[in-house]
Amino acid sequence: MIGRSRATPSGRAPEVVLDDLLREQQSRFADLDPGLPPAVLPPPGDVIVVAGEGSEAAGVLTRHSWPAGSAPLLWSAAEVTELHPVLGSAGLRGAEGLLAEWRARIPARVRHASDSAAVVTWPSRDVVASRAFLDHGLVPLAVLAVRRPGPPVPPPSPDPHLRVRRAREDDLDGCVELAMHEIAYSSLVGGSVMRAEAEAVKRTALRERWARDEPIWVAERDGRMIGLLECGFTDASPGTWLAGLLPVGRWGYVNCASVLPGRRGQGVGHALVAAALPGLQPPGARGTYLYYNPPNPVSSVFWPRHGYRPLWTLWEIRPATALR
Ligand SMILES: CC(C)(COP(=O)(O)OP(=O)(O)OC[C@H]1O[C@@H](n2cnc3c(N)ncnc32)[C@H](O)[C@@H]1OP(=O)(O)O)[C@@H](O)C(=O)NCCC(=O)NCCS
Incomplete structure (x- = not known):
């Protein structure tokens, strides 16, 4: 080999x-x-x-x-x-x-x-x-970064006007807009690159996730979509590339977290994670995982506060x- x-x-x-x-x-x-x-x-x-x-x-x-x-x-x-x-x-x-x-x-x-x-x-x-x-x-x-199965951290002061729900397919434009904000931010503090085709690629990826019935969560306030948590499930099966990184079994996965600029730091991300986590760790699941950039000043604090800790570092x- x-x-x-x-x-x-x-x-x-x-x-x-x-x-x-x-x-x-x-x-x-x-x-x-x-x-x-x-x-x-x-x-x-x-x-x-x-x-x-x-x-x-x-x-x-x-x-x-x-x-x-x-x-x-x-x-x-x-x-x-x-x-x-x-x-x-x-x-x-x-x-x-x-x-x-x-x-x-x-x-x-x-x-x-x-x-x-x-x-x-x-x-x-x-x-x-x-x-x-x-x-x-x-x-x-x-x-x-990985997190063992367990209850989410309760939001400190839930915002009664914030509505967190599963996204529908007609939310696609709002989800793409939020995903593009995430790429823009991450391109300043990590490996993401704002490519000419980024929007089209993201649109296709979100459509495919809906087709697989994987959970995509959105947060709305005053009728405006202000937060996105795009999630999925992966199996680390013996012999696969992923089984070299994660113990064998079913894992929940957070692909993209994004809150509109101007709405960050107000508990929207926290509310999204609290809503999404229970469904991301069905019985028997090993836990959940995600990637974040250590130079990102918000996500490098946000995810460890929610129980995630580094397992592998991608040096580049x-x-x-x-x-x-
Ligand atoms: C990372 C991100 C999704 C987190 O979402 P968020 O809504 O900003 O996060 P939260 O508000 O829930 O938590 C972050 C801070 O707000 C504080 N906070 C929580 N509830 C709050 C409330 N009701 N009012 C004010 N602040 C609050 C939290 O305590 C935390 O601050 P601290 O770290 O100083 O304690 C968001 O900041 C974002 O989109 N960033 C840019 C893109 C990005 O980095 N995406 C992640 C890639 S992995």
């Missing part, structure tokens, strides 16, 4: 090194954070193996290009190189070795694109690796050639 590979410092086959390191990584992840699922092998790509502290460290490099008009372009660069470390217990020296090797091997297509990024997703609590990522210029641009640098 693993693609091109090179000689390793110990002379062992890269696949053998990867398998050994994966076992170490599994016990290391379990010690670091009980919320993590068992570590899995990276997707197919180019294997790199470097010397670490006492043992080798390995990683797999992958590359993807997102076509114009595709949904990931709302939050991602168009040309992406990604490092999937299998650090085992190789420590800071291993992480630094992987980053230096990655930098030397950025694919030409990514190197020559201005709309490019180098990305690595890693357990938030592995602060030894954080040191290496920071030293090489990567930025903690987003976190995948744009353009990819700025990796040092």
